[in-house]
Amino acid sequence: MxxxxxxxxxxxxxxxxxxxxxxxxxxxxxxxxxxxxxPKELLEGAARMMMEALELMIKTxxxxxxxxxxxxxxxxxxxxxxxxxxxxxxxxxxxGDPGAKRI
Numbered sequence: 001m002x003x004x005x006x007x008x009x010x011x012x013x014x015x016x017x018x019x020x021x022x023x024x025x026x027x028x029x030x031x032x033x034x035x036x037x038x039p040k041e042l043l044e045g046a047a048r049m050m051m052e053a054l055e056l057m058i059k060t061x062x063x064x065x066x067x068x069x070x071x072x073x074x075x076x077x078x079x080x081x082x083x084x085x086x087x088x089x090x091x092x093x094x095x096g097d098p099g100a101k102r103i
Contacts, residue, residue, distance in 0.1 A: 008057050015053040019045065 037045075065078040 004057075004061060007060065008053075011053045011057050012050065015049040016046075019049060 063080045065080055068076045068078075070076060
């Protein structure tokens, strides 16, 4: 959970830092500065960037199966396999453990 918070913070900071860099790259002549944007435009741009950062974070977070409690009390959370057969699986088959119950 901590890693997810750190990832979200990193993505948010990177997205917020990208806007001034993009504004500088477009030019420094009159009519291109942030001073000429209305507060409404600034808020809309910030909201748009935050939504893009959130979408990116959701796409990069690994997906997990439902937790399983084993007979000895251990809780097992399997990573879902990638649909294209790529990495991300734990090597365990989809059969599960005979003494496990889903929670």
